[in-house]
Amino acid sequence: MPRLSSRPRAVLWGQYALGGGVALLAAAFVLYPVYFLLQAAFDVGDPDVRPPSAYGWDNFAALPDYSKILFNTLGVAFAATIMALVFGFLTAWILNRTDVPYRRTLEQAMAVPYYVTPLLGAFAWSLLGSPESGFINQIWRGLGGSDALIDITSPFGIAWVMALFEGAVAFVMIGAVMKSMDPSLEEASQVIGGGRWRTMLRITLPLVAPGVLGAAIYVFAEMLGSFSAALVLGTPARFYVLTTAIYQLVSQYPPRMSLAAAMGVSLFAVMFAMMYFYRRLMARGSYVTVSGKAFRPRVMQVGRLRWVLFGICVSYVVLAVVLPILTLFYASVQKLAVAFPRLSDLTFEHYREAMSMNAVRSAMGNSLLLGVSAATIGVLVTFLLAWIIHRSKMPGRGVLEYVVMFPQAVPRLVFAFGMMWAWLVFPLPIYGTLWLLLIAYVTVFLPLGVRTISGVMVQLDKSLDECGQVCGASWAYRMRTITMPLLRPGLLAAWLLLFIASVRELGASILLMGPQSKVLTPSIVEAWFASGSELTAAMALIQTAVIGLAMAVFTILTRRASQHKG
């Protein structure tokens, strides 16, 4: 007999209250800093007076004076995007469409550069490719060459480092496009008589083109907001992009907040537009597939080219992971790093000094603590948000999705600038503490979490939950017994992603760090600018080793925990 309920709507209110509360909180965290950013950008009155005494466009009018910086930003982002796309397309093709050996291993290896922070890569490549002291150039001169073979501090060099480390996402996105193409579309061409090349040119390429274009837009937007490479390689060489310029302007005395904010808003506007185009392009419906299933694409025999192509893929991992780590190690054990040291110049003193520095230990501890906290809270929050957006009927969930994805369109540094401004005046004393960093991480990684969890949530058959409903289970009971257990692998994967992202974060942390809240990546940057490169290399390696160990442990744990029982 059905249970009588005189207040049937009460059930929904409980859900709505929790969901609505989380949604409002998330929206506040995202929009509060943006509001302050905009406020600072339009502030033309006395910069010390808050709230602003006058509003106007003057700050933006000053921007053309910095046209060189704008030009640099666009140029470097463009070059890096092209490089990333070429390499991403090539490796995605090789690993998905050819019969190169060890494809599975290679594909997993391609993810490793993501764990090596672009910052480390920038350092290592600086040691390798500085025009005078770079190891590669020293070797080149030793072999009889003149001048420098490569100059990593040139715009092209900076773009190269950006593409190498931040371009891994191009590989993942293009690979996903290739995996989602129905092979029967190509088979239809071949059956009628189209040869391999004709099929590739007339069928395959046009079908993947929109997906590749989407990846291009996304990667370009990310490159616009890139910070690490330009900071390490560009600043000393007087080469500024918008992000490093903002950082410099904010750090001076007197700080030029309004100008920095205007630059930030401009960058934000461009990125926002790109993201908008990206979503429009993707929402128009892929040309390639309907069901979202992954197909196994048809594989091309490549014969003798096999090992060449294998080498290409391996070379990416070498250039992005092996070479940098070896270089850093090589530099860290020398008194003064050169390519051909004397044996008497080898020493472990830098490691001793690094280990004794409180900054190293406390930064590591803080980063681990923050990483675990941000990942845990982040997963819970993004799970609820993903649920509201995809599985509830709450009004306004479309707007919520938009708001949650917002931080993606803002470069981290610019967002942190807004946060700094915003939380300075907040009555709670969290400024300069780990709490502020925690809030910053959770907010900035909302898009990452929501995207990952949404991916697994939409694949979950609705009827599994509905059946529970019909069986009489309340929302909370169903969540506990049906939804969460089934989503567990996805949730754990999201946890790991958020942990790694927190630990390698630079742009936001560098502005929001306080004396008691030093974290990993910005402290390595500080060391770079304030200490010798050998000491920095030692610090960086110590920290990487510890974090790498933590990551490995968590990866094993999450993998084991994500296997269903039975």
Added chain:
Amino acid sequence: MAEIGNKPPNTSSRRAALRAGMAMVSLPLLNIAARAQSARPVTKVLDFQTTADVLKAEAEGEVVFYTHDGDGAAAAVVDAFNNDFPKIKANYVRAQNGALYSKLLAERSAGRFNVDVIQFSEIGTAIDFQKRGGYERHVSPEIGAFPTKYLSPTPGDYFWMGVTFGGIAYNTNLVKPEDAPKTWKDLLDPRWRNAMSTKQATSGMQFVEWYELRRLYGPDYWKQFAKQRPRGFDSRVPMFDRLSKGDDKVCAIAEYAGYLLYHQKGAPVAFVTPDDGLPATPVVAGAVSRAPHPEASLLFIDWMMSTRGQALYQNNLQLAYNSFRTDAPPMPDGKRLSDFKLLIPTDMADYLASHDIFNKEWNAMMGL
């Protein structure tokens, strides 16, 4: 023109110049002793005197030190303090002078008071901070060891912790001694284009150099200098790092202390003392008002002013700041301040007023 190693002949004139340079502010001739704090007993701890209540300081348990110095130098300071007072945990935050001040003011304007003691790398910043009431007036028992001209106008706000000065340095592998720049004007030679390093606009030392050379040679000097397209850095360590490895040929603001450090490591660098003088800046320290750990901050200041603290700053190669204490021994390499011709700004009003011009010019030169 002289390379280091030759004894500069005219000591007395240098001393005069030094004294003239040091007398930048009108100093009231107060009887320091008579200004003893009411009801604060003086105790002896370790080998110095303090009016801080050491027990209370230990109960506070912490002291926060903001400084412009590099990580290595700052760490040396807090480590030494920690060694002397194990119960009080000293922490530092470092940033280049301008960035440090920026951060400090932003925090204070939002009502956050996290700092106990602050050290700036140029006097203008300290004066500005004093105007804003940022310092806690504390007349240390150790203050008697400092001539009044090395203290704040009203003694007790801040004091000259030490002084650092800079000249020109070059890489001996890439530059032959006969080609090396000997005077500041030599730096304008086109052969040094794209091969020089300086500091960023946030550096206090750089502001002093800019002001002094502008005073000596006119504003045109720096306009010409800009054509050299120098590279800018945050601290002296990476500058000497690059110089040693040959990434730069010449350093246009080579701090003597940095030179000593790298010379000792065996790096191929040489130091040049231009005849016209070496721009110098005092590093200025003081207790901050509304400090979170008031007793510990007073103890820290007294410690810094004491023979121990001053010895640390002189002898530690990361710091290597000449002390102003009347009873200070010579620097480890035997030199005294009086051995150098130092250029220090005397007209404070003009100096402070020109900061904005400096910022604009220097940033533009640096590509910003």
Added chain:
Amino acid sequence: MTDLPETPVIEVKDLRISYGSVATVGPVSFTVRAGQQLTLLGPSGCGKTTTLRAIAGLEQPSAGLIRIAGQTMYSSDQGINIPAEQRGLSMVFQSYAIWPHMTVFENVAYGLRVRRKSASEIREKVHAALDLVQMGGYAERSASQLSGGQQQRVALARACAFSPTVVLFDEPLSNLDAKLRGDMRIELRELQHRLGVTSVYVTHDLEEALAMSDQVIVMRGGHIEQTGKPGEIYNLPRTEFVADFVGSANLIRGKLRADLGGDGMIALQTESGEIVYGMEYGRAPGPEAVFSVRTVHLQVSATRPPGERNVWPVTIRRVVFLGDLTQLHVIWGGRELVVRRSALDGVAEGQQAFLTVDPRHCVLLE
């Protein structure tokens, strides 16, 4: 098993369901008596699943009334909308919705656990339910290892475990192959009788609907085309759609010849002049009318059969062998008719033959 109370267990009145501003279903009204199976039959997109889900509480109607076992589950007038988890119904989903992370036992026990039954009662009922569907030995198996047919049975067991009075079926057999479907149909029917449940069944499969139901509702475009017993729906379709959807039919249009016929029999004259006699079955013909003639009711013979009202010469255009049936396409008065017989009565393609049909099988449509 006949049930005693005449009051309906399920009542749906003037139900309307819309998606946004598009009216998808409605208004529909029907009732289901205790122990009976009502089937909602129709092509995809006709709104049958939406209606079923509205009864379950998984869709929100925009207007109307739903009462189950005397309690109002939804009423737009009174502002009542009891959520799905409190309606006490049971449902078998098209995709079975078996939870892969639980064992078979846990799947079936879910509804009992929600109702806080004791451990011994749960064990008893679960095993009873599993035995009912012949899955008794699978209790400890992981649900992710079951085949389609096995999942279907477990879904059934789960639906019955807590002895519901009403069970809803959303195309439960559509994912099975034809042979299994046939067997399961019978089993399902027997199960329902044994348990005495009232059910609403949704399908697009004609055979299922006719074989299992006590009442059939044919739906199209969100509206009810016809309600009735299976036999009625089949033999006496009311509209062209029903005629064509429920079994295969030929539709013969013509002008009414009021001068011919009588006693319930009427005659239509087609465009090409043939006179067709049929029955009006209580429906009022207009000046133009349509007969529905089932393909299996038409007969073709080589010689003219004597004593028939409806006899016409035809040419056999094509013969198609379908196994149990043979399908003939014949040209009749300038148009084509389809005939289905179980055997070829000595006719071949291209041949001339005679077509006859009993007037009782020519049904006047409304």
